[in-house]
Amino acid sequence: MxxxxxxxxxxxxxxxxxxxxxxxxxxxxxxxQGSPTALVDFSKKIIAATxxxxxxxxxxxxxxxxxxxxxxxxxxxxxxxINDHYPEMFTIADAxxxxxxxxxxxxxxxxxxxxxxxxxxxxxxxxxxxxxPFLDFRDKYTILLALTSNSGSSDFQRLYVGDxxxxxxxxxxxxxxxxxxxxxxxxxxxxxxxxxxxxEQVPDSFLLVPGVGAQGGSLPEVAHHGLNxxxxxxxxxxxxxxxxxxxxxxxxxxxxxxASLQNEMAALLTKKGLI
Amino acid sequence: MxxxxxxxxxxxxxxxxxxxxxxxxxxxxxxxQGSPTALVDFSKKIIAATxxxxxxxxxxxxxxxxxxxxxxxxxxxxxxxINDHYPEMFTIADAxxxxxxxxxxxxxxxxxxxxxxxxxxxxxxxxxxxxxPFLDFRDKYTILLALTSNSGSSDFQRLYVGDxxxxxxxxxxxxxxxxxxxxxxxxxxxxxxxxxxxxEQVPDSFLLVPGVGAQGGSLPEVAHHGLNxxxxxxxxxxxxxxxxxxxxxxxxxxxxxxASLQNEMAALLTKKGLI
Numbered sequence: 001m002x003x004x005x006x007x008x009x010x011x012x013x014x015x016x017x018x019x020x021x022x023x024x025x026x027x028x029x030x031x032x033q034g035s036p037t038a039l040v041d042f043s044k045k046i047i048a049a050t051x052x053x054x055x056x057x058x059x060x061x062x063x064x065x066x067x068x069x070x071x072x073x074x075x076x077x078x079x080x081x082i083n084d085h086y087p088e089m090f091t092i093a094d095a096x097x098x099x100x101x102x103x104x105x106x107x108x109x110x111x112x113x114x115x116x117x118x119x120x121x122x123x124x125x126x127x128x129x130x131x132x133p134f135l136d137f138r139d140k141y142t143i144l145l146a147l148t149s150n151s152g153s154s155d156f157q158r159l160y161v162g163d164x165x166x167x168x169x170x171x172x173x174x175x176x177x178x179x180x181x182x183x184x185x186x187x188x189x190x191x192x193x194x195x196x197x198x199x200e201q202v203p204d205s206f207l208l209v210p211g212v213g214a215q216g217g218s219l220p221e222v223a224h225h226g227l228n229x230x231x232x233x234x235x236x237x238x239x240x241x242x243x244x245x246x247x248x249x250x251x252x253x254x255x256x257x258x259a260s261l262q263n264e265m266a267a268l269l270t271k272k273g274l275i
Numbered sequence: 276m277x278x279x280x281x282x283x284x285x286x287x288x289x290x291x292x293x294x295x296x297x298x299x300x301x302x303x304x305x306x307x308q309g310s311p312t313a314l315v316d317f318s319k320k321i322i323a324a325t326x327x328x329x330x331x332x333x334x335x336x337x338x339x340x341x342x343x344x345x346x347x348x349x350x351x352x353x354x355x356x357i358n359d360h361y362p363e364m365f366t367i368a369d370a371x372x373x374x375x376x377x378x379x380x381x382x383x384x385x386x387x388x389x390x391x392x393x394x395x396x397x398x399x400x401x402x403x404x405x406x407x408p409f410l411d412f413r414d415k416y417t418i419l420l421a422l423t424s425n426s427g428s429s430d431f432q433r434l435y436v437g438d439x440x441x442x443x444x445x446x447x448x449x450x451x452x453x454x455x456x457x458x459x460x461x462x463x464x465x466x467x468x469x470x471x472x473x474x475e476q477v478p479d480s481f482l483l484v485p486g487v488g489a490q491g492g493s494l495p496e497v498a499h500h501g502l503n504x505x506x507x508x509x510x511x512x513x514x515x516x517x518x519x520x521x522x523x524x525x526x527x528x529x530x531x532x533x534a535s536l537q538n539e540m541a542a543l544l545t546k547k548g549l550i
Contacts, residue, residue, distance in 0.1 A: 022378065062374060062381035068389040072347045098398060099337060099371050100425045103297065106337035114343040123373060125400045125420060127427020145400060150375045152402020155448055156441065161434045166441065173430055 001118045002139060003181060003206070006090050009055050010231050011275055014266035017258060018056035018092065019046070020210065020238030021078065023063050027243050029250050039064070039074040044081050046242060049251035051086055053262035056234050058092040058208075079115045090234070091117045092143065092208065098123040104133035112140045119143055121186055121208075124170045128177055135178045141206075142183050146170050146198065149188025149211030171201045180204035187226070189217025189235070195225035206232050213240035219261070223268035231274060237261060276393045277414060278456060278481070281365050284330050285506050286550055289541035292533060293331035293367065294321065295485065295513030296353065298338050302518050304525050314339070314349040319356055321517060324526035326361055328537035331509050333367040333483075354390045365509070366392045367418065367483065373398040379408035387415045394418050396461055396483075399445045403452055410453045416481075417458050421445050421473065424463025424486030446476045455479035455507075462501070464492025464510070470500035481507050488515035494536070498543035506549060512536060 010016050021043055025033060028042045035041060047057060064075040082089055093111040097120065098104060104122075111117045119141035122134055134142040147157055147167040157167040164172070174183060180202065187198055189211035198207070207226050211217040212235050219235065226233045237257075245253025269275045285291050296318055300308060303317045310316060322332060339350040357364055368386040372395065373379060379397075386395045394416035397409055409417040422432055422442040432442040439447070449458060455477065462473055464486035473482070482501050486492040487510050494510060501508045512532075520528025544550045 024377075060374075060378055060381075062372070062378045062385065066381040066385040066389060068385065069344065069347050069351055071385075072344050076344055094374075096374050096398075096401075097337070097371065099335075099369075100423070102299075103335055103337045106335075106341040110337065110341040110343065110346075114341060123371070123398045123400045125398045125431060126371075126423050126425060127430030127432070129425050129427040131427075148375070148401050150401060150404050152404040152406075155402030156400060156444065157402070159436045159441070159444065161436055161441070166431065166434070166436070169431065169434065 001090055005088070006055065007231055009088050009090075013053070013055055013262070014269055014275055015053055015055055015262040016231060016233050016235055016265055017054045017261050018058050018208065018234045018236040019050050019054045019241055019258065020058045020060060020094070020236045021046070021063070021242075022060040022238045023242060029246050029248070031248065036070070039067070039071070040077045043078045045251045046254050047082060047086070049255040050241060050258040051089070053255070053258040054089070056090040056092060057082055058094050058236055060238075061093055061095040076115060079117065083116050090119070093117040093120040096121050096123045096145065098126050098130045100126065101129050101133055104130050108134045108137055112137045119184065121145065124174065128173070131174065131177060135182050142178070143208050144170065144174055144183060144185055146185040147187050147191050147194055149190045149217070153188060153191070168201065171198065175202065180206070184208055186210065189222045192218060192221040192225060195222065199225055199228065203228060204230070204232065206234060208234045208236065210236040213237045219264055220268060223265070223272070227268070227272050227274065231269070235265070276365060280363070281330065282506055284363050284365075288328070288330055288537070289544055289550055290328055290330055290537040291506060291508050291510055291540055292329045292536050293333050293483065293509045293511040294325050294329045294516055294533065295333045295335060295369065295511045296321070296338070296517070297335040297513045298517060304521050304523070306523065311345070314342070314346070315352045318353045320526045321529050322357060322361070324530040325516060325533040326364070328530070328533040329364070331365040331367060332357055333369050333511055335513070336368060336370040351390060354392065358391050365394070368392040368395040371396050371398045371420065373401050373405045375401065376404050376408055379405050383409045383412055387412045394459065396420065399449065403448070406449065406452060410457050417453070418483050419445065419449055419458060419460055421460040422462050422466050422469055424465045424492065428463060428466070443476065446473065450477065455481070459483055461485065464497045467493060467496040467500060470497065474500055474503065478503060479505070479507065481509060483509045483511065485511040488512045494539055495543060498540070498547070502543070502547050502549065506544070510540070
């Protein structure tokens with residue numbers, strides 16, 4: 001997928017909503033839990049219900065990997081379902097991978113080719129040569145962790161390295177590795193005060209913002225600081241949508257939450273003069 | 276596995292050799308390449324051949340994950356083979372995972388429970404709450420990236436944060452999260468000059484040292500700086516063993532390289548007065 005296609009889809013749907021598939025099978029409606037295919041069934045119903053309001057899906061790989069071979073089968077089924085039925089959706093492997101070059105190449109092949117994702121989240125700790133293999137794939141995107149939404153973001157990311165924080169160093173250095181046509185960034189919504197400064201540093205890059213909703217981030221604040229002239233923003237919601245309902249009507253409940261977020265996003269896009 | 280058992284095995288075998296299973300199916304002997312089970316067949320033969328000389332195996336998850344469902348099936352088969360036939364072996368999931376708490380818990384369950392590993396490599400960028408879930412598992416070990424062996428280690432790990440480098444900060448902070456009975460560190464052998472300083476900072480911790488051989492590290496130097504009074508050291512070799520031969524005798528060639536490393540390690544353990 002090209003970035004123009006992603007942006008077109010955002011403007012058409014008036015939504016920059018990414019639905020995170022962090023599916024805890026113990027939290028899905030109890031009537032579905034007995035089934036060995038629960039992970040796939042639940043994912044498909046959530047996707048079908050929220051697709052009118054979303055532009056991206058972000059399976060969290062850990063929640064599939066934890067079930068071993070069966071979990072990876074489920075991940076493949078979910079990805080095939082999205083790519084077959086909703087080819088306009090931008091897909092994000094929330095995998096936070098990163099290793100020496102020949103290993104990162106294998107991870108890139110796994111997610112971009114074997115599973116058919118458009119993008120993958122990558123951890124920067126091992127530096128340039130651990131990230132570059134992901135950047136070599138055409139029309140695929142690397143979403144580098146900059147400032148995350150968890151409390152541990154203060155342990156290393158916010159430490160000062162000379163005049164700037166470590167996460168600012170990650171932004172500064174990574175801009176030399178690739179431009180906004182290939183590289184995006186994860187910026188936690190719980191750090192809204194940092195968002196405008198980050199937006200100054202990477203004015204053209206797409207930002208993936210998790211942490212709105214269950215983790216406490218504010219959507220209007222994120223939009224205010226994060227939107228650029230080409231939108232450049234994806235906001236993720238996981239738990240608030242996935243577990244909106246816990247009975248037979250769970251998919252409708254998920255759709256209602258997604259619709260409400262889309263409605264709020266449409267107003268924010270209008271306010272910014274983008275639609 | 277307990278650390279006492281690992282140390283006993285090291286002293287008994289006079290070896291601190293870890294064999295890295297970073298298996299590139301394009302590099303294995305051509306007569307095996309056609310088989311769909313090549314990854315498993317090759318791994319088993321390498322393990323059987325090198326087991327007398329090794330105390331640990333380190334499957335590199337990317338090299339399995341890249342094949343999707345079939346790759347993960349192969350990983351499970353390889354792990355079952357090791358745990359069934361060589362239960363004394365210390366197993367390391369070279370996965371470099373790390374995410375917010377509930378996600379790290381899923382990764383921990385995947386590797387410690389579903390696949391049956393003793394330990395996993397973890398990236399520290401997201402801080403304490405991304406590492407702690409791995410520390411909650413009894414008789415399982417978290418191997419935190421400190422200083423890696425690739426050129427990108429200078430991009431962030433070696434930057435100064437106040438008076439110490441980022442990787443030293445990782446050591447200092449993580450010591451507060453867990454002691455050497457639960458936490459180990461990855462330290463690249465290509466950074467031998469840093470090893471003695473690291474050993475001072477974490478005198479009791481096991482260090483996992485990759486980068487000896489193909490990546491240029493020196494085994495005597497690593498042993499000199501890295502061994503402590505309880506050994507506390509695992510040195511990994513991957514390519515030098517895996518691709519030692521490229522015909523029907525590849526397993527014997529791998530065994531020869533492993534035996535030679537073990538022989539060198541026995542001398543180094545003796546020199547240090549540990550055996």
